[in-house]
Amino acid sequence: MDIIAIDIGGTNIRSAIVRIEGDSYEIVKKVKVQTGQSPLESLVSSVDGLLYKTVCDIYAVGISVAGIVDKHTGILLKSPNIPKLEGINLRDFVSERIKDTDRFIIENDANAAAYGEAIAGAGREFDDFVLFTLGTGIGGGVVLERKLLNIPAEIGHMSINNEGLQCPCGNVGCLETVASASAIINRVVGEIQNGAETIMKRLYNGNFYKINAQDIYNSALEGDLLARNVLRDAGKGLGIGIANVVNIFMPDAVILTGGLIGAWNIYVDSAIKEAHRRAMKELISKTRILPSILGDDAGLIGIAYLVKGL
Amino acid sequence: MDIIAIDIGGTNIRSAIVRIEGDSYEIVKKVKVQTGQSPLESLVSSVDGLLYKTVCDIYAVGISVAGIVDKHTGILLKSPNIPKLEGINLRDFVSERIKDTDRFIIENDANAAAYGEAIAGAGREFDDFVLFTLGTGIGGGVVLERKLLNIPAEIGHMSINNEGLQCPCGNVGCLETVASASAIINRVVGEIQNGAETIMKRLYNGNFYKINAQDIYNSALEGDLLARNVLRDAGKGLGIGIANVVNIFMPDAVILTGGLIGAWNIYVDSAIKEAHRRAMKELISKTRILPSILGDDAGLIGIAYLVKGL
Numbered sequence: 001m002d003i004i005a006i007d008i009g010g011t012n013i014r015s016a017i018v019r020i021e022g023d024s025y026e027i028v029k030k031v032k033v034q035t036g037q038s039p040l041e042s043l044v045s046s047v048d049g050l051l052y053k054t055v056c057d058i059y060a061v062g063i064s065v066a067g068i069v070d071k072h073t074g075i076l077l078k079s080p081n082i083p084k085l086e087g088i089n090l091r092d093f094v095s096e097r098i099k100d101t102d103r104f105i106i107e108n109d110a111n112a113a114a115y116g117e118a119i120a121g122a123g124r125e126f127d128d129f130v131l132f133t134l135g136t137g138i139g140g141g142v143v144l145e146r147k148l149l150n151i152p153a154e155i156g157h158m159s160i161n162n163e164g165l166q167c168p169c170g171n172v173g174c175l176e177t178v179a180s181a182s183a184i185i186n187r188v189v190g191e192i193q194n195g196a197e198t199i200m201k202r203l204y205n206g207n208f209y210k211i212n213a214q215d216i217y218n219s220a221l222e223g224d225l226l227a228r229n230v231l232r233d234a235g236k237g238l239g240i241g242i243a244n245v246v247n248i249f250m251p252d253a254v255i256l257t258g259g260l261i262g263a264w265n266i267y268v269d270s271a272i273k274e275a276h277r278r279a280m281k282e283l284i285s286k287t288r289i290l291p292s293i294l295g296d297d298a299g300l301i302g303i304a305y306l307v308k309g310l
Numbered sequence: 311m312d313i314i315a316i317d318i319g320g321t322n323i324r325s326a327i328v329r330i331e332g333d334s335y336e337i338v339k340k341v342k343v344q345t346g347q348s349p350l351e352s353l354v355s356s357v358d359g360l361l362y363k364t365v366c367d368i369y370a371v372g373i374s375v376a377g378i379v380d381k382h383t384g385i386l387l388k389s390p391n392i393p394k395l396e397g398i399n400l401r402d403f404v405s406e407r408i409k410d411t412d413r414f415i416i417e418n419d420a421n422a423a424a425y426g427e428a429i430a431g432a433g434r435e436f437d438d439f440v441l442f443t444l445g446t447g448i449g450g451g452v453v454l455e456r457k458l459l460n461i462p463a464e465i466g467h468m469s470i471n472n473e474g475l476q477c478p479c480g481n482v483g484c485l486e487t488v489a490s491a492s493a494i495i496n497r498v499v500g501e502i503q504n505g506a507e508t509i510m511k512r513l514y515n516g517n518f519y520k521i522n523a524q525d526i527y528n529s530a531l532e533g534d535l536l537a538r539n540v541l542r543d544a545g546k547g548l549g550i551g552i553a554n555v556v557n558i559f560m561p562d563a564v565i566l567t568g569g570l571i572g573a574w575n576i577y578v579d580s581a582i583k584e585a586h587r588r589a590m591k592e593l594i595s596k597t598r599i600l601p602s603i604l605g606d607d608a609g610l611i612g613i614a615y616l617v618k619g620l
Contacts, residue, residue, distance in 0.1 A: 068590065068592050068593070077592045078590060078592045140558075144460070144461070145460070149454065149459075150455070151454070151558065151559045151560055152557065152558070152559075152560045152593060153558055154557040154558060154590065154593075155557075157557045157590065158468070158557060158558060159470055159550050159553065159554055159588065160469055160471075160472055161470075161471060161472050161473070162470055162471050162547070162550050169590055170587075170588065170589075170590065170591070171553060171557075171588040171589070171590075172588065236472075237472070240469050240472050243469065243481060244468040244469055247462065247464040247465075247467045247468060247481075248450075248461065248462070248463055248464060248465060248468060248558075249461045250462045277480075278469065278480065278481040278482065279480075280378065280388060280464065280467065280479055280480065281388075281480070282378050282387045282388045283462060283464075
């Protein structure tokens with residue numbers, strides 16, 4: 001059966017036709033556009049691109065989105081990374097633009113990605129795991145006894161530092177303000193503004209506001225002290241978040257995905273060390289911490305399987 | 311049917327015969343002893359007291375205990391509040407002392423209490439809720455879609471302050487180090503040692519190491535500034551914990567139980583305010599925060615219903 005899967009993130013919107021036959025799946029076609037400043041237009045152009053000259057028998061439609069959704073109405077209630085889509089009824093969008101169908105599901109993107117990993121990725125061999133999405137923001141999804149928990153799992157908005165930075169979500173000291181790509185970039189830029197020495201000053205002709213997470217990791221690999229310290233500190237923060245999650249859920253595995261896992265050697269290694277220092281030994285001794293397999297496709301695959309199960 | 315329910319806590323051990331008929335239950339007999347310095351002997355004397363001159367047809371046995379248990383073997387793996395029982399096989403204890411039965415269950419005490427509230431207490435009207443046990447330590451239990459989640463739910467050992475106090479569990483800045491009765495007492499004692507003015511100095515002929523949580527609440531009601539500030543700060547800490555739990559689980563309710571809810575007017579009120587300030591509006595606007603109904607009996611009733619379901 002062919003399923004239209006749409007994954008709406010803060011950076012990109014991906015649409016795909018996912019063909020599921022028995023236990024196996026195939027992404028038949030995929031269109032990726034930047035979310036940009038007009039996310040609704042980007043969504044339209046992504047879907048139009050997907051459907052253009054496409055012949056398929058659409059069985060169902062699923063949307064995975066970075067935010068909190070009302071699953072009954074299909075309205076995106078809250079999305080710190082795509083605020084312009086807040087209040088939009090995405091179910092109506094689907095029925096007008098793609099297919100008027102009862103076989104529709106909408107889910108938080110990290111939850112969908114967790115389900116994707118459970119069915120077809122790094123989660124296949126675990127009954128219980130927690131997925132962390134590590135990018136601009138930090139999201140989470142929890143699978144227990146091979147079922148996706150129907151909870152927001154906003155682990156990026158768990159406060160780990162009650163005296164910490166203000167988070168756009170309204171809370172203070174959220175994991176996201178310490179360990180996300182934005183947090184890492186903000187800290188580097190702040191330190192450079194305060195006169196810190198770093199090879200990153202040379203990038204972008206000195207316009208250090210353009211520095212991205214990849215630049216920071218590359219500089220760290222070249223031995224840059226500031227980059228190394230910032231990545232290590234952010235990793236420690238992530239480790240606190242992992243320890244909290246382990247003490248609450250006792251998962252068989254913590255699966256990490258998102259752009260930041262490219263910095264595994266420094267950032268994630270530091271997180272793993274801190275998590276082991278902090279979580280209860282009896283719990284974390286049984287927890288494996290490992291990278292996702294599906295990467296960016298996890299949300300598409302997960303939402304396709306979720307809507308197939310309707 | 312008659313069920314032997316045993317609730318092993320850091321302060322008391324309670325044994326009971328719980329008679330369940332259809333939807334209703336009755337605690338036929340209950341024996342409470344202090345846990346004390348020899349918890350295994352206290353357990354024996356509690357059970358002996360329960361069975362003495364008792365005529366009943368024991369259907370099953372359940373144990374609810376403050377700690378992390380291996381549910382398959384029956385061994386108590388970790389118990390910061392009753393370390394002397396760590397490593398004890400409580401299933402063997404039951405089969406030797408009470409009844410050799412396959413109808414045996416062992417569960418964390420806060421989880422059992424959550425299930426008790428779900429079946430017969432404040433949780434009856436909610437599909438999804440999180441129970442916080444607020445006493446010497448802080449525990450938790452999560453009920454989703456009317457089922458008890460099979461997780462440790464050690465929300466007291468969620469770090470909310472990465473620069474905070476060392477917790478006996480090995481972590482730093484745990485909710486328990488900020489918002490539990492021990493935390494409240496430690497802070498009051500510390501402030502008095504540092505010369506703070508308070509009417510509590512007069513208690514126990516000046517031996518302020520004997521001050522307990524009830525004394526602090528009473529002093530707060532009399533207007534004592536130190537007592538009020540400490541309770542309010544601890545409540546704020548609890549509010550951070552509640553906000554984190556709401557952002558993760560989006561429960562219909564947060565149910566509070568344990569000795570500290572006696573201080574509802576200051577401690578819990580401050581927690582509710584802080585939770586609303588911090589949690590995502592879209593989530594906490596749907597969450598009720600309310601006290602338990604079963605109180606100290608929740609663990610006994612919960613474990614009885616859990617073992618009945620075997």
